[in-house]
Amino acid sequence: FVYLYIGTGLGAGIFTDGHVYTGHAHNAGEVGHIVVAPNGRPCYCGNEGCLERYVSLQAAYEFCGLDPYRALPEDLLSVDAALFDQWITSILAPLRQAINLLECVFDAETVVVGGMMPAPLLEKVLARLPPLYQSVRGRYLPAQRVKMGMTGTDTAALGAAALPIFDEFNPQFQVLMKAVNTNALFGKAK
Numbered sequence: 001f002v003y004l005y006i007g008t009g010l011g012a013g014i015f016t017d018g019h020v021y022t023g024h025a026h027n028a029g030e031v032g033h034i035v036v037a038p039n040g041r042p043c044y045c046g047n048e049g050c051l052e053r054y055v056s057l058q059a060a061y062e063f064c065g066l067d068p069y070r071a072l073p074e075d076l077l078s079v080d081a082a083l084f085d086q087w088i089t090s091i092l093a094p095l096r097q098a099i100n101l102l103e104c105v106f107d108a109e110t111v112v113v114g115g116m117m118p119a120p121l122l123e124k125v126l127a128r129l130p131p132l133y134q135s136v137r138g139r140y141l142p143a144q145r146v147k148m149g150m151t152g153t154d155t156a157a158l159g160a161a162a163l164p165i166f167d168e169f170n171p172q173f174q175v176l177m178k179a180v181n182t183n184a185l186f187g188k189a190k
Contacts, residue, residue: 007116
């Protein structure tokens, strides 16, 4: 599965083949910097049209007229409902595009969406998300493609706390594969 974390930016945790995927430099999951709108809103990374410039708390604050440097996630609860609904409408296409990309690239069983967005507002976003773009996943796995995360603001802390435990008790397949490959290379049979 892939966990799409909506915070001040937008990130993802990728869990595949029983492991957390980190990438060669431990930067896997920087989905907020996928360009979804060429020549779109400027991003601090230097690109224009990055996903997190549309789908993030900061983007919601800006759209709803809140100060992105002072606003808290709970402040979105007091925003005019019609204005928040307009923000939802504005993010549906790029969010659907991101979910489709994650499903196609990682063959994700499901995409869990959570993070710091207040639960009642995240529920509104997810309720309006369908229809999703077709993906390869839909051909063989008809189950629910997108689910709401249940850990809210604690997600990052829980993930960070779980990683050392997971690393300690989960088999290190790359070490096992090196042993298998070395034996095959030197003709040793087990």
